[in-house]
Amino acid sequence: MQIHPKHVEWLEARSLSAELAVDLGLTSIERGGKHWLTVPYLEHGKVVNHKYRLTGAKRHMMDSGAPLCLWNHDVLLSEEVRNGAAVVITEGEWDAIAAIQSGFHPSVSVPNGGPDQAHKGEISEENDAERYRFIWRAKALLDEVKTFILAVDGDHVGRILAAELARRLGPERCRFVTYPDGCKDLNEVLEAHGEGGVARVLNSAKPYPVKGLYRLSDFPEPPPLETVNLGIPGMDDPPMLVMGTLTVWTGFAGAGKTSLLVFVIGQLLRRGIRIALGSFETLVKPILQTKLRATLLACSDKDVDNRNFVSAERLAEVDAMLEERVVIISQDIADEEHELTLEELLEDFRISAIRDATRLFIVDPWNEIEHKRRPEESETDYTGRAIRALKAFARLYNVAVWIVAHPKKPMQWGQRPVAPGLYDVSGSAHWANKADYGFVIDRPNKELPVTELACTKVRMGLPGREQTIKLEWHWRYSNYLPAENREERGS
Numbered sequence: 001m002q003i004h005p006k007h008v009e010w011l012e013a014r015s016l017s018a019e020l021a022v023d024l025g026l027t028s029i030e031r032g033g034k035h036w037l038t039v040p041y042l043e044h045g046k047v048v049n050h051k052y053r054l055t056g057a058k059r060h061m062m063d064s065g066a067p068l069c070l071w072n073h074d075v076l077l078s079e080e081v082r083n084g085a086a087v088v089i090t091e092g093e094w095d096a097i098a099a100i101q102s103g104f105h106p107s108v109s110v111p112n113g114g115p116d117q118a119h120k121g122e123i124s125e126e127n128d129a130e131r132y133r134f135i136w137r138a139k140a141l142l143d144e145v146k147t148f149i150l151a152v153d154g155d156h157v158g159r160i161l162a163a164e165l166a167r168r169l170g171p172e173r174c175r176f177v178t179y180p181d182g183c184k185d186l187n188e189v190l191e192a193h194g195e196g197g198v199a200r201v202l203n204s205a206k207p208y209p210v211k212g213l214y215r216l217s218d219f220p221e222p223p224p225l226e227t228v229n230l231g232i233p234g235m236d237d238p239p240m241l242v243m244g245t246l247t248v249w250t251g252f253a254g255a256g257k258t259s260l261l262v263f264v265i266g267q268l269l270r271r272g273i274r275i276a277l278g279s280f281e282t283l284v285k286p287i288l289q290t291k292l293r294a295t296l297l298a299c300s301d302k303d304v305d306n307r308n309f310v311s312a313e314r315l316a317e318v319d320a321m322l323e324e325r326v327v328i329i330s331q332d333i334a335d336e337e338h339e340l341t342l343e344e345l346l347e348d349f350r351i352s353a354i355r356d357a358t359r360l361f362i363v364d365p366w367n368e369i370e371h372k373r374r375p376e377e378s379e380t381d382y383t384g385r386a387i388r389a390l391k392a393f394a395r396l397y398n399v400a401v402w403i404v405a406h407p408k409k410p411m412q413w414g415q416r417p418v419a420p421g422l423y424d425v426s427g428s429a430h431w432a433n434k435a436d437y438g439f440v441i442d443r444p445n446k447e448l449p450v451t452e453l454a455c456t457k458v459r460m461g462l463p464g465r466e467q468t469i470k471l472e473w474h475w476r477y478s479n480y481l482p483a484e485n486r487e488e489r490g491s
Contacts, residue, residue, distance in 0.1 A: 114157035231267025234482035239464030251441035266295035278329035280368035339370035
């Protein structure tokens with residue numbers, strides 16, 4: 001069947017060319033007594049999926065089990081794109097057709113719209129690898145594109161989608177659009193202002209600010225601040241996991257940094273956060289794996305494999321979560337002498353952000369990275385350059401980066417020194433000055449299972465406040481609870 005007359009009427013009511021729709025492969029099918037407008041999805045000339053739309057009601061469906069790919073994917077193979085033409089990316093097929101109809105032939109659409117559950121201020125589990133798998137499928141072709149115009153919807157969800165696309169494609173290659181009053185997408189612009197209006201919107205697209213001087217109007221409207229509670233008990237107005245930020249953790253050896261971090265990682269994994277973890281001083285198997293299992297199972301390390309405490313089914317559930325949500329950053333297993341450089345680390349970060357939709361990157365500890373300075377570059381200069389690179393990565397890919405950095409060795413060994421601060425971190429005062437969040441972990445009395453956690457820095461405008469709390473480690477359940485004052489009660 002060709003396009004049903006009612007579908008032709010529906011398209012033309014939206015100022016879309018039915019003739020162009022036919023050229024793009026749209027047809028109508030009858031299913032369940034209803035006529036569905038059908039949009040084919042092709043890759044390299046082969047139909048891999050369809051989207052079906054009821055025009056009388058806003059109902060969509062796609063082929064069950066079929067892969068998600070860009071609509072109009074094969075335009076990426078065109079000579080026009082190879083010669084440097086900008087590629088328009090829209091939030092729906094109708095907006096992409098509006099762009100094509102207005103002369104912007106290299107136009108594609110995401111297959112699944114914006115993240116439906118992108119609630120204000122909360123990171124949605126929909127922002128995961130599967131939702132944006134279509135980018136990874138077309139990565140080789142997308143890598144060759146010089147410029148993208150992100151013409152997604154101008155609403156709350158569209159701003160989140162634009163930010164997600166920009167961080168995966170590279171903001172330096174992306175432009176954003178501004179719609180006329182009363183319009184939120186290209187199809188509405190076509191209806192209100194014609195093909196010339198669509199062309200004006202796309203030709204006026206502005207680059208994402210990356211460097212140089214800009215007007216306020218040059219900056220796109222940002223998505224809402226994405227935050228997740230760290231799940232640390234006893235904190236009032238707590239600091240949060242915030243995308244686009246750098247957090248520094250420090251503390252003396254034996255203060256319990258890794259144990260507390262594993263506990264926090266467990267809280268974030270339960271909330272659906274995908275994490276890339278470089279824990280270079282802890283054996284991945286069995287130590288790190290056991291600790292992660294224990295905190296998720298709420299049992300002791302020793303009870304992880306004890307079937308009297310943990311069922312095989314529950315252990316399998318936890319292992320599946322770890323397999324899905326954790327990526328291990330490791331030194332070259334085949335070459336024990338090789339150490340990751342800053343540049344190699346950032347490349348691993350970039351790949352995991354795009355391929356795995358990782359939101360949090362942890363380096364524990366910083367001194368395990370191979371720090372190659374440039375000629376005549378001091379340690380302070382190198383540290384400043386490294387921190388700038390880490391923060392730029394966090395902002396560009398809208399992720400969070402945590403660095404565990406050792407403090408300088410105490411000068412006096414006869415008595416225990418006071419807890420370090422961010423200015424005591426080895427390498428440079430830049431760790432204190434440039435961090436968005438700063439935490440100090442201390443264990444004043446090694447005879448007691450009490451850890452002091454001090455949030456010593458919260459950059460202006462970010463959620464949370466500076467504070468110090470005491471946490472008591474409960475080994476039987478691998479968790480922390482607010483500590484009673486053991487010193488006062490003499491136990």
